[in-house]
Amino acid sequence: MSPSTEQRPPLAEFWDNLRAAPRRILDTAFRGGSPSTDRTRSTFVFGNVFLHLHSARVHRWTLRWTATAGLGIATTAAFLITLVTGVLLMFYYKPYPDVAYQSIKDIHFVVPTGRFMRNIHRWAANVMVVTVILHMARAFYTAAYRKPREFNWVIGMGLLAVTLGLSFTGYLLPWDQLAYWAITIGANIAQSPREVTDALEITEWFDPGGFQRALLLGSEVVGEEALIRFYLLHVMILPLVLVGLMSIHFWRIRKDGGLARPVDADQRLEPEPGVYPVFTQAPEKTYQLAAVVEGRTPAVGRGPENTVPSMPHLFYAELGVLMLTTLICVALSIVSDAPLKELANPSVPENPAKAPWYFLGLQELVAFSAFMGGIGIPTIVLAGLGLIPYLDRESEGTGLWFGGPGGWPLVKRALVVGFGASILVEAFVIRYGWIREWFPSVGQLVVTVLNPGTLLTLIYGAYSVWLVKRYRSTRAGALGLFTCFLCGFLVLTVVGTYFRGPNWDFYWSPSQWPRH
Amino acid sequence: MRLDPEPLPRRDWLGLASLWSAASALAFGFIGAMRLPKAAVVAAPSKALKLTLPESLPAGEAFVPPGRAMAVFRDGEGVYAISTICTHLGCVVKPNAEGFECPCHGSRFDHAGGVVKGPAPRALPWLQVRLANGEVHIDEGKTVPSGTKAKQA
Numbered sequence: 001m002s003p004s005t006e007q008r009p010p011l012a013e014f015w016d017n018l019r020a021a022p023r024r025i026l027d028t029a030f031r032g033g034s035p036s037t038d039r040t041r042s043t044f045v046f047g048n049v050f051l052h053l054h055s056a057r058v059h060r061w062t063l064r065w066t067a068t069a070g071l072g073i074a075t076t077a078a079f080l081i082t083l084v085t086g087v088l089l090m091f092y093y094k095p096y097p098d099v100a101y102q103s104i105k106d107i108h109f110v111v112p113t114g115r116f117m118r119n120i121h122r123w124a125a126n127v128m129v130v131t132v133i134l135h136m137a138r139a140f141y142t143a144a145y146r147k148p149r150e151f152n153w154v155i156g157m158g159l160l161a162v163t164l165g166l167s168f169t170g171y172l173l174p175w176d177q178l179a180y181w182a183i184t185i186g187a188n189i190a191q192s193p194r195e196v197t198d199a200l201e202i203t204e205w206f207d208p209g210g211f212q213r214a215l216l217l218g219s220e221v222v223g224e225e226a227l228i229r230f231y232l233l234h235v236m237i238l239p240l241v242l243v244g245l246m247s248i249h250f251w252r253i254r255k256d257g258g259l260a261r262p263v264d265a266d267q268r269l270e271p272e273p274g275v276y277p278v279f280t281q282a283p284e285k286t287y288q289l290a291a292v293v294e295g296r297t298p299a300v301g302r303g304p305e306n307t308v309p310s311m312p313h314l315f316y317a318e319l320g321v322l323m324l325t326t327l328i329c330v331a332l333s334i335v336s337d338a339p340l341k342e343l344a345n346p347s348v349p350e351n352p353a354k355a356p357w358y359f360l361g362l363q364e365l366v367a368f369s370a371f372m373g374g375i376g377i378p379t380i381v382l383a384g385l386g387l388i389p390y391l392d393r394e395s396e397g398t399g400l401w402f403g404g405p406g407g408w409p410l411v412k413r414a415l416v417v418g419f420g421a422s423i424l425v426e427a428f429v430i431r432y433g434w435i436r437e438w439f440p441s442v443g444q445l446v447v448t449v450l451n452p453g454t455l456l457t458l459i460y461g462a463y464s465v466w467l468v469k470r471y472r473s474t475r476a477g478a479l480g481l482f483t484c485f486l487c488g489f490l491v492l493t494v495v496g497t498y499f500r501g502p503n504w505d506f507y508w509s510p511s512q513w514p515r516h
Numbered sequence: 517m518r519l520d521p522e523p524l525p526r527r528d529w530l531g532l533a534s535l536w537s538a539a540s541a542l543a544f545g546f547i548g549a550m551r552l553p554k555a556a557v558v559a560a561p562s563k564a565l566k567l568t569l570p571e572s573l574p575a576g577e578a579f580v581p582p583g584r585a586m587a588v589f590r591d592g593e594g595v596y597a598i599s600t601i602c603t604h605l606g607c608v609v610k611p612n613a614e615g616f617e618c619p620c621h622g623s624r625f626d627h628a629g630g631v632v633k634g635p636a637p638r639a640l641p642w643l644q645v646r647l648a649n650g651e652v653h654i655d656e657g658k659t660v661p662s663g664t665k666a667k668q669a
Contacts, residue, residue: 181607185620188605195637215553220560229553347583349607351619367621369635370604437633444637504622504634 078128119333144260150389180344189374360496404475418487578611594665
């Protein structure tokens with residue numbers, strides 16, 4: 001035995017390690033340490049696989065409420081809510097005709113908190129559709145799609161399409177009357193290229209419509225095969241695609257240097273006491289990361305950069321938006337239950353058979369022509385929107401609301417044109433009918449090509465081209481076109497929701513619907 | 517000092533083999549997966565049915581067999597059946613005094629199934645009808661030209 005007085009009992013070191021274990025587990029899990037300095041706040045972000053989709057610092061321009069209104073985060077929040085509640089609903093939902101209906105009834109009436117979960121799921125999905133459209137409008141009106149963010153705008157269009165796809169596949173699952181007839185109509189819209197191939201008499205050799213319908217339904221009739229396919233799309237394929245696209249969408253924001261802001265953002269911002277920039281003046285030295293990147297490091301040669309650490313400034317704001325979105329969804333769920341109609345009846349559709357509100361504009365369009373309304377015009381609109389960043393190569397007004405030539409006065413006039421044209425076309429069709437009523441023997445191709453929907457699209461397109469010429473600016477035309485499309489979407493949706501009754505006839509109010 | 521990385525060997529056999537095998541595996545896998553959604557045999561309910569028309573059915577009045585998307589008529593020229601699946605987007609149309617009306621998108625058809633209004637691209641198809649031993653045999657899977665009416669042999 002050594003005579004040392006510092007000799008400790010045999011298990012002393014073991015006990016010390018055991019006592020220190022909880023703190024060490026925490027320290028090794030979160031290696032950056034407490035986010036109390038600029039440096040540790042940065043490590044807090046880039047040391048975390050999830051958070052590092054963000055940049056470590058964020059420009060103060062971006063944090064202003066009026067820059068984004070938090071709409072992108074609200075969309076993400078709504079998606080997270082549907083994700084959690086959707087997984088919970090999957091414990092009880094059974095994707096088989098008629099059984100599915102009973103399981104939704106179980107969720108509604110028997111399962112504790114089941115009704116609440118289903119309500120939140122449905123409301124969050126609705127909120128997500130609203131916020132994704134508003135978010136797109138924000139990105140458009142602040143010209144945020146411009147270089148280098150062109151492709152992120154295109155990914156955003158993909159996210160819009162997947163969001164609508166998730167909503168569509170979702171409301172089919174209860175297998176009630178709405179679900180059954182929505183699948184039927186949806187599958188027939190997929191089949192509607194036949195409207196053209198039939199008219200050209202080439203369906204026998206070239207039938208993309210029939211292929212799409214068979215792919216969706218897996219059978220000739222709407223039944224168990226169709227339900228399981230829509231279920232698979234809803235709970236697996238589309239969410240995976242959505243998460244993948246979202247990750248790219250977020251990551252590219254970081255790679256593009258944060259959100260779009262005006263060149264003179266720093267001059268426009270008032271200095272904020274208590275928030276200090278990292279570099280208070282332009283450094284005199286220049287730095288270069290040899291052999292790794294070309295050019296100078298990003299912060300070199302600039303004045304005060306006006307950024308603040310993402311932790312806590314951005315994350316707390318994001319958490320705030322998440323909580324606000326949750327609050328809205330919970331409040332709506334308490335006030336209003338998700339609807340469940342009667343069990344699906346394949347021989348009697350509801351009258352009127354109405355889709356959820358966000359598809360009623362589309363339903364109004366397919367009531368003119370199945371192919372044009374269901375596939376043609378949506379494709380034209382999506383392609384037109386997707387092309388905007390590649391046609392608008394200007395720089396005036398980036399990051400500013402209604403920025404660019406024309407500005408807010410132009411948008412005001414476009415609102416008048418957009419609402420005016422769509423209301424006039426609708427009123428004309430409701431009052432005087434369309435080609436089929438005037439010349440019953442006219443060929444289907446004529447109705448497909450020349451219907452109120454294509455007419456409205458043409459008017460909007462022509463107006464936008466005129467704006468391009470008048471202002472000598474593509475941005476001006478884009479401002480007009482986007483505003484017109486928004487107006488058209490609103491008018492068609494409102495007409496489909498409030499002014500269409502039995503047999504899709506026009507009524508001023510549901511109280512005038514005939515009883516039967 | 518050399519900063520450029522070494523150029524890739526011109527004949528990197530292993531690399532090329534893995535690249536091409538991965539690409540062809542993906543291609544074949546994709547072709548196979550594309551065949552998956554369409555089964556070789558597709559189950560569907562029987563399309564043929566037998567029925568007896570009520571004696572009291574007035575001429576030109578629709579008789580709708582329960583659970584079927586068709587309307588059966590009898591008049592002086594014979595018996596005929598018209599499919600009630602809308603040629604627009606597949607809703608089931610309802611017989612009314614003027615012909616047929618669609619609840620989903622407002623198409624209207626005359627008594628013979630011809631389109632008079634709305635988005636429907638084609639007339640409602642007429643179904644094959646045979647009469648045997650006082651029963652009406654209808655096959656939903658077979659269409660006949662409009663105006664074909666079955667007469668008692």
